[in-house]
Amino acid sequence: MIELKNVTRRFGDTVAVDGIDLAIETGEVCVLVGSSGCGKSTTLRMINRLLPHSSGEIRVDGKDITTLNPERLRLNMGYVIQGTGLFPHWTVARNIALVPRLLKWPQARVDARVRELMTLLDLDPDTYANKYPAQLSGGQAQRVGVARALAADPNILLMDEPFGALDAITRENLQLEMLRIQRQVRKTTVFVTHDIDEALKLATRIAVMDQGRIVQHDTPENILRHPASEFVENLVGKQDRGLKLMSLRPVRELMTAHARPRPATPGADALGEDDSLREALSVMLCRNLTQLPVCNGRGEETGVIARERIIRDGV
Amino acid sequence: MPVTRSLPDPRAPNRVVPVLAGLALVLVWSLDFGRIQPNRIVPGTGHGLVSALGWGGAALISLALGGSLLLSILPVRRRYPCLLVLITVLLAALPQLLVVFAARQLPEGAPYARTVIGAGFWCLLFLLSLMVVEVLGRLRARYGVPLLLLALIAASWLVLLRGDGLDSLSLLREYQAQPGKFEQALWTHLALAFGAVAISAVLAFALALRMIRSPGWQRPILGAVSFLQTIPSLAVFGLLIAPLGALASAFPVLQALGVRGIGWAPALLALVAYSLLPMVRNTFVALTDIPEHLTDAARGMGMTERQVFFQLKLPLAMPVIIEGLRITTIQAIGLTAVAALIGAGGFGDFIFQGLGQAAMDLVLLGALPTIALALLADALLTMLAASLRPTPARA
Numbered sequence: 001m002i003e004l005k006n007v008t009r010r011f012g013d014t015v016a017v018d019g020i021d022l023a024i025e026t027g028e029v030c031v032l033v034g035s036s037g038c039g040k041s042t043t044l045r046m047i048n049r050l051l052p053h054s055s056g057e058i059r060v061d062g063k064d065i066t067t068l069n070p071e072r073l074r075l076n077m078g079y080v081i082q083g084t085g086l087f088p089h090w091t092v093a094r095n096i097a098l099v100p101r102l103l104k105w106p107q108a109r110v111d112a113r114v115r116e117l118m119t120l121l122d123l124d125p126d127t128y129a130n131k132y133p134a135q136l137s138g139g140q141a142q143r144v145g146v147a148r149a150l151a152a153d154p155n156i157l158l159m160d161e162p163f164g165a166l167d168a169i170t171r172e173n174l175q176l177e178m179l180r181i182q183r184q185v186r187k188t189t190v191f192v193t194h195d196i197d198e199a200l201k202l203a204t205r206i207a208v209m210d211q212g213r214i215v216q217h218d219t220p221e222n223i224l225r226h227p228a229s230e231f232v233e234n235l236v237g238k239q240d241r242g243l244k245l246m247s248l249r250p251v252r253e254l255m256t257a258h259a260r261p262r263p264a265t266p267g268a269d270a271l272g273e274d275d276s277l278r279e280a281l282s283v284m285l286c287r288n289l290t291q292l293p294v295c296n297g298r299g300e301e302t303g304v305i306a307r308e309r310i311i312r313d314g315v
Numbered sequence: 316m317p318v319t320r321s322l323p324d325p326r327a328p329n330r331v332v333p334v335l336a337g338l339a340l341v342l343v344w345s346l347d348f349g350r351i352q353p354n355r356i357v358p359g360t361g362h363g364l365v366s367a368l369g370w371g372g373a374a375l376i377s378l379a380l381g382g383s384l385l386l387s388i389l390p391v392r393r394r395y396p397c398l399l400v401l402i403t404v405l406l407a408a409l410p411q412l413l414v415v416f417a418a419r420q421l422p423e424g425a426p427y428a429r430t431v432i433g434a435g436f437w438c439l440l441f442l443l444s445l446m447v448v449e450v451l452g453r454l455r456a457r458y459g460v461p462l463l464l465l466a467l468i469a470a471s472w473l474v475l476l477r478g479d480g481l482d483s484l485s486l487l488r489e490y491q492a493q494p495g496k497f498e499q500a501l502w503t504h505l506a507l508a509f510g511a512v513a514i515s516a517v518l519a520f521a522l523a524l525r526m527i528r529s530p531g532w533q534r535p536i537l538g539a540v541s542f543l544q545t546i547p548s549l550a551v552f553g554l555l556i557a558p559l560g561a562l563a564s565a566f567p568v569l570q571a572l573g574v575r576g577i578g579w580a581p582a583l584l585a586l587v588a589y590s591l592l593p594m595v596r597n598t599f600v601a602l603t604d605i606p607e608h609l610t611d612a613a614r615g616m617g618m619t620e621r622q623v624f625f626q627l628k629l630p631l632a633m634p635v636i637i638e639g640l641r642i643t644t645i646q647a648i649g650l651t652a653v654a655a656l657i658g659a660g661g662f663g664d665f666i667f668q669g670l671g672q673a674a675m676d677l678v679l680l681g682a683l684p685t686i687a688l689a690l691l692a693d694a695l696l697t698m699l700a701a702s703l704r705p706t707p708a709r710a
Contacts, residue, residue, distance in 0.1 A: 026704070050615055075617035085612025089630050099616055148616070 007056035034209035078149030358570035392654035414480035504661035511586030519594030597639025601632035
């Protein structure tokens with residue numbers, strides 16, 4: 001649990017963060033979103049004391065962070081940044097092992113953990129362990145960056161625009177990966193981004209920031225349904241809020257389930273249970289269909305979803 | 316056939332080696348291969364290739380050079396390994412040619428007569444070395460191969476120089492005329508040059524750290540070391556005579572240590588002063604040029620400043636620091652030769668003696684080892700820097 005109480009950060013005369021209050025519950029993903037210069041990165045960097053706060057109080061699991069040793073504090077917080085920050089003179093395995101080695105884990109435990117994490121992040125240890133960061137693609141490098149942050153199993157994960165420099169397809173893949181990993185490891189995560197779609201996709205709760213203040217802190221659905229101000233309304237997009245709401249809900253919620261799974265029709269268009277209503281509608285509009293079969297992870301057809309239903313109950 | 320731009324086709328004809336080999340052929344036939352001097356001062360008579368080595372020797376050299384020329388143009392498999400072997404053998408056999416020359420042309424019963432290496436031989440040596448460098452580059456040889464070649468060639472030269480056949484060679488005559496002096500000069504030269512580099516490396520590291528800790532020091536320190544670099548070297552040597560002389564007479568302890576207005580002390584001081592600029596600049600730039608996102612990530616992961624310095628900054632800065640070390644070392648080896656003017660010793664002694672006595676062979680006895688030392692230091696430090704690069708070159 002991370003609590004910020006009336007936290008302010010000044011750079012000379014300018015106020016970067018202006019008396020914000022924010023509580024991030026254990027295990028939730030809090031996304032700080034806003035345009036550049038709104039103070040979201042500054043807020044993140046104050047949590048691990050890379051920047052000292054000018055006034056106010058920051059508590060991590062009840063303890064005031066200024067009373068803690070900054071290095072010890074950071075060792076328990078995974079940190080992922082946009083440029084990956086991988087050490088170019090170290091191999092992938094050595095990079096991932098950074099924090100465990102700082103914590104003086106025995107070598108065997110470090111090696112086992114590195115393999116485990118590489119597998120978790122879909123990087124084949126035998127292929128990539130001994131490569132250097134310069135030999136990786138952007139997406140692979142950022143996977144290593146995430147693995148490095150998770151290495152010593154910290155309670156908290158701080159991510160500063162981690163996918164900002166990646167192309168759209170790679171970013172989408174890593175976002176899905178991140179959701180999958182989050183379901184497995186449940187870290188208290190603070191995630192900074194300027195991309196509202198990324199925020200809507202990943203967040204448990206979103207904190208919208210503008211000019212150093214938090215203008216709204218709520219779930220993605222509430223942010224879309226009840227934007228607190230003109231600024232938030234513009235940020236989430238005035239016109240396509242309906243579609244964005246649909247993208248928050250999986251097909252599973254509105255499909256008509258079969259009594260028992262049946263084999264899928266080969267070659268036919270089908271959706272996954274976790275695909276969003278927005279994708280379902282898009283496919284139907286594109287193919288001019290009124291309904292689509294839905295399949296589970298094993299490829300069995302578990303139900304159908306109808307266009308009428310999405311339009312009636314989707315938002 | 317697909318065209319690959321990154322890797323030149325190994326079967327495409329080479330353009331560099333044939334030019335070098337052709338040039339070598341022309342020069343070795345048109346210039347004097349060697350000279351016979353009746354004594355140290357008289358210029359003596361020059362001998363062309365045929366006169367020096369006979370038709371057999373001339374044909375052998377021409378064949379070898381022509382062979383490498385053809386090997387590099389014709390579509391041959393394993394072109395470069397063949398070329399490498401051929402050129403290496405030729406290089407290793409070069410002193411043997413001098414033995415043949417001495418045996419053929421040196422007059423009997425003339426104890427002062429000497430053989431002098433001519434322009435043709437020097438050109439041959441130089442062009443063959445260039446060819447080796449080119450072939451090694453094409454082979455993308457690792458460090459081991461060049462070192463092995465160097466050792467092979469050096470060993471063959473040493474064996475032949477130590478044998479009796481080359482006693483008449485002017486360079487060896489000069490070497491033997493002052494027994495023990497050559498080795499002493501070598502050690503003095505090495506001690507002065509490397510001593511100065513070591514001292515300036517330590518000093519430069521301390522200064523660079525100072526500049527990083529307190530940015531206010533950057534201008535004064537960089538200004539001071541740049542200023543030192545602008546004073547002509549001879550002037551520094553001269554300028555130091557008076558203050559060091561005064562110091563030595565004021566403090567007998569220093570005198571007992573051998574510090575005087577002339578000798579090793581002013582030489583070492585001047586060399587250190589000259590070495591500071593490249594060392595300080597490279598060390599400082601290398602340590603401050605670490606991308607910010609790396610130090611940010613390192614600190615964010617929980618590394619202490621000490622760990623950031625030793626595990627991140629220093630290893631990344633090392634190749635650039637070594638580059639500074641390389642420039643400094645080469646410069647110091649050259650400058651040490653000049654330091655002989657103020658009685659510091661080293662190979663410069665031979666050069667200035669030779670100039671004074673109009674004996675070019677003595678000049679060469681000082682100049683050649685100085686050049687060799689500089690080249691050797693350059694090669695070794697380049698390899699060291701390359702081996703420290705973060706990502707392997709063949710990534």
